[in-house]
Amino acid sequence: MANIQVHDKVFEPYLNAEEIQEKIVAIADTLNRDYQHKKPLFIAILNGAFMFASDLFKCINIEAEICFIKLASYKGTKSSGQVITAIGLDTDLVGRHLVVLEDIVDTGKTLDAFLPQLRNQQPASLTIAALLQKPDALLYPLEVQYVGFKIPDKFVVGYGLDYNGLGRNIDRIYKLVE
Numbered sequence: 001m002a003n004i005q006v007h008d009k010v011f012e013p014y015l016n017a018e019e020i021q022e023k024i025v026a027i028a029d030t031l032n033r034d035y036q037h038k039k040p041l042f043i044a045i046l047n048g049a050f051m052f053a054s055d056l057f058k059c060i061n062i063e064a065e066i067c068f069i070k071l072a073s074y075k076g077t078k079s080s081g082q083v084i085t086a087i088g089l090d091t092d093l094v095g096r097h098l099v100v101l102e103d104i105v106d107t108g109k110t111l112d113a114f115l116p117q118l119r120n121q122q123p124a125s126l127t128i129a130a131l132l133q134k135p136d137a138l139l140y141p142l143e144v145q146y147v148g149f150k151i152p153d154k155f156v157v158g159y160g161l162d163y164n165g166l167g168r169n170i171d172r173i174y175k176l177v178e
Contacts, residue, residue, distance in 0.1 A: 004174055006157055006167045011174035015149065020131070020159055020172065021055065023148040027129055028059030030146060031099065038125075039063045040097040043089065043118075045110070046070040047168065048103035051160035052131040052148075056101065067091050071110050093121035099146075103160045104132040106153070108140035115142075132156070132173075154178075 001013035031040075039062075044053035046068050057066050069089045098118060105111065111128065118126055129146035137153040155176040157167035167174075 001172070003177065004170070006163045009163060010177045011157055011167075012177050013172065014151075014156060014175040015159075015173040017159075017171045020148070023131070024052065024055050025059055027146050027148060028056055031056075031129065032060060032062050035064070035097060035099070036062055038097045039065070040099050041091065041093070042066040042099045042101055044068045044101040045103075045114075048160045048162070049101045049131075051168070052103050053101045056129070065091075069114075071114055089117075093118060093123045096123050097125045098123045098127070100126070100128045102128060102130040102144075104134070104156070105130045105142065105144050106134040106137040108138050108142040111142055112140035131159070132161075151175075 001016065003010050003012050005011070042053065042057060042060075042064060044050065044066060047070065050068075053066065053068075057064075067089065100111070100115070100118070102111065105128070115126065127145040128143070130144050131148040133144050133147045133150050134153045135150055155163070156173050157163050157176075158170035158173040160168050161173065162168045
């Protein structure tokens with residue numbers, strides 16, 4: 001795999017498509033076991049989590065539903081510090097088992113702002129599944145119950161993750177060359 005350029009930045013290969021798919025199958029197997037007979041509602045956070053949510057949901061073999069919400073806090077390669085909600089959640093959550101799907105959890109600001117909104121709707125349970133987590137970047141108290149890969153605090157693109165709108169369509173993950 002060669003380096004790629006997205007806008008003005010160069011990225012090097014980090015996680016290949018096979019590694020990503022293997023991890024997704026493992027997460028799905030655990031979710032299928034943990035949520036058997038609970039009919040969970042998966043809430044995928046757009047835009048970044050769309051590929052992870054799609055591939056994960058194909059491996060979910062229990063009764064389950066999925067919906068999408070758009071939250072954003074990134075501009076360029078840094079978090080803007082403000083969480084913007086663009087598309088709301090229109091499903092009744094009272095008594096539901098919720099699994100929030102994220103592409104990446106880094107500072108935790110987006111989820112720290114969003115999770116109280118979910119908890120206010122009195123779900124039976126609330127967990128987080130993320131393809132990527134940057135433990136060293138976490139600034140908010142947040143527990144991610146299902147994690148694909150724990151990665152260093154480096155900027156990454158591909159597999160749904162973008163740099164100023166580009167790179168989401170790449171089937172693997174690349175990290176910024178510094």
